[in-house]
Amino acid sequence: MGFNLGQYRIDGVLFLAPMAGVTDAPFRRLCRQFGADYAVGEMLASAPQLRNSRKTLARLKFFDKECPRVVQLLGADPVALSEAFHWAVEAGAEVIDFNMGCPAKKVCNVACGSALMREETQARKILEALGEVSQKCAVPVTLKCRTGWDEAHKNALQVGHWAEEAGFAMLTVHGRTRAGAFESQVEYDTIAQVASELTIPVVANGDIADANRASAVLRYTGAQAVMIGRAALGRPWLFKEIKETLRSGVPFELSRKEKVEAILTHRQWHFECYPEPVAVMTFRKHLLWYLTGWPGFEEVRSDLCQALDALMQGRCLLDYFKRQGWL
Ligand SMILES: Cc1cc2nc3c(=O)[nH]c(=O)nc-3n(C[C@H](O)[C@H](O)[C@H](O)COP(=O)(O)O)c2cc1C
Known part of the structure; x- marks a missing residue:
């Protein structure tokens, strides 16, 4: 191989x-x-x-x-x-x-x-x-x-x-x-x-x-x-x-907590790579791919999508993860 x-x-x-x-x-x-x-x-x-x-x-x-x-x-x-x-x-x-x-x-x-x-x-x-x-x-x-x-x-x-x-x-x-x-x-x-x-x-x-x-x-x-x-x-x-x-030989899936950790790591690297306004906007699509279908996501979807700066987006995301007990 x-x-x-x-x-x-x-x-x-x-x-x-x-x-x-x-x-x-x-x-x-x-x-x-x-x-x-x-x-x-x-x-x-x-x-x-x-x-x-x-x-x-x-x-x-x-x-x-x-x-x-x-x-x-x-x-x-x-x-x-x-x-x-x-x-x-x-x-x-x-x-x-x-x-x-x-x-x-x-x-x-x-x-x-x-x-x-x-x-x-x-x-x-x-x-x-x-x-x-x-x-x-x-x-x-x-x-x-x-x-x-x-x-x-x-x-x-x-x-x-x-x-x-x-x-x-x-x-x-x-x-x-x-x-x-x-x-x-x-x-x-x-x-x-x-x-x-x-x-x-x-x-x-x-x-x-x-x-x-x-x-x-x-x-x-x-x-x-x-x-x-x-x-x-x-x-x-x-x-x-x-x-x-x-x-x-056994189906393996990452735990929710490990996934949450990966999302936050991705977000950190993304923000290190782009200027803030670009990063906020371009990370939105990743968030939608990550979180659509997750428990409780529909209630925070519009707040997350409308967050205009890194602080608001980050706070909204962390609050959601904490409320669900994943962080
Ligand atoms: C959003 C998106 C962007 C893509 N951009 C490129 C690209 O820049 N270069 C390329 O060769 N293929 C591009 N593709 C095609 C993928 O590399 C791949 O060939 C295609 O999605 C089929 O594989 P999949 O069924 O695993 O998605 C893109 C596909 C998607 C969905």
């Missing part, structure tokens, strides 16, 4: 998926602490005019001792992407991931993300350009793609071969086409085929939310690892729960 990604040893099978607006440095740190074996940051635009935007720079942060530091790039132009590769490496990236999976209209309309699954000539040019930069700087490059553009055009295997030939070190496949967005039934047959034909490590992604599914997908696809996205929203401890369950 385990594999090398350039000079980095990846020992484990549970990866955190890149999620824009979610997998920032504080969230990655928490997931890694809870046992995620690898974590990819939020996608960054490679176009020169966007590269130094406040949003992009805010996303280009790492946590102390993060290893490897994985930066994901989005783009349609081989030259701009090659420049962005160098720029990200100068900013501290140790692995570059290329995004050929994002289905968002505003991304696909400019021929980026999953749109490249049907722009094969352009995709191949980009893969070759990034592979060349990777070799020159000795920084591994990896790819994340979908199974294809739509059911009639499933070309993940072809794209995977091009990536491998270009020198890519790993391929993650989300088991849906672009047309399937996030809702269609995920299928693992294409991933299994890609994993059996490529020599580079292949990672399976899509609808993996518990230990049973994780081990079934690993077995069925022969992938080296599985990557978890939405199931980790509000559940950074999922990695520990899956690992413990697989190790002991």
